[in-house]
Amino acid sequence: MEPLTPDDPRLGLAGHAELVAEDGAWLPCRLPPGAPLSPPGLTAAALMASGVRADFVTDATGLAWQVRVEVPAGTRRAPAPFDIVVDGVLSARVTVEGSGTLAVTGLAPGAKRITVWLPQYGSTRLHRLRLEGATTLEAAPGGPRWTTYGSSITHCTGAEGPSATWPALVAARHGWQLRNLGFARECHLDPQVARFIRDTPADLISICAGVNIHGKASFTRRTLGPALAGFVATVRDGHPDVPLVLLGPITAPDREHQVNSAGLTLADVRDVVAGTAAALREAGDMHLHLVDGRDALGPSDSHLLTDGLHPSAAGYRLMADRLAPLLHGFAADPAAPTGR
Structure with missing residues (x-):
């Protein structure tokens, strides 16, 4: 050949x-x-x-x-x-x-x-x-199409290899076609990303927002909720009924109560993400779901963070183990109840 x-x-x-x-x-x-x-x-x-x-x-x-x-x-x-x-x-x-x-x-x-x-x-x-x-x-034959957006914790530059990132592990487990839009240091709800997700075929979409927003003080308490809702609205223009999961930040002990220059702690950012998800569901988006990032990697798992923020290889595997059934459930039942 x-x-x-x-x-x-x-x-x-x-x-x-x-x-x-x-x-x-x-x-x-x-x-x-x-x-x-x-x-x-x-x-x-x-x-x-x-x-x-x-x-x-x-x-x-x-x-x-x-x-x-x-x-x-x-x-x-x-x-x-x-x-x-x-x-x-x-x-x-x-x-x-x-x-x-x-x-x-x-x-x-x-x-x-x-x-x-x-x-x-x-x-x-x-x-x-x-x-x-x-x-x-x-x-090779295709499967359901999953697009996931996030920060370095989705990009997973520190995973053992590219098939060992948590999104790759989840996709392999379920036979999904993965599109990983994790961008190290660069998850700031950029409109061009929202437009790309809007225009790209998908059967499941997940958005992990918060860590970079806190670290770079991208938004204040006044602007974060509307910005996240606007990002979701753009995605919804192309995918009105596709299951869409908002993931809040995983644990980061040193940052939970660290106030950034925009006046927000990581815990504050997590609360805004949860509040935005609740508001969007109340407004009628019953295909939108919430996963608290601490359900993927929580305070008791902080020993699996290499620098207080990024998971180790074992941490990424644990995230995959915990997120795989949650995401599969949302993909299978788009109107299922939200996480905590």
């Missing part, structure tokens, strides 16, 4: 908004590029491919993919690895820094489903992919 470009539909590349072609390579972007006044930090975070993966069925016994992975200038942190999952089982975890080859050999003969998860930290440029010994190739 001839080498394949990443935009070949048989590779089933998913989780991105656009593939930007440049100098013989393709760069997956999680938001459409070129939005007017796009904050530089949001633009940079959208170039990190959290949740982006190639997902296909083939009889290939190996693969070799020419790639280039770059981390932000000035950082000493290594990029996240690629995860290669075969028939639902992690087969290889490979880190590529700079230009190199993602190579996997010795796969069993016969048809198998291969999912290549791109690094969730670092921008990834994809060149051509060679499948060794392949005579068949087709995109």
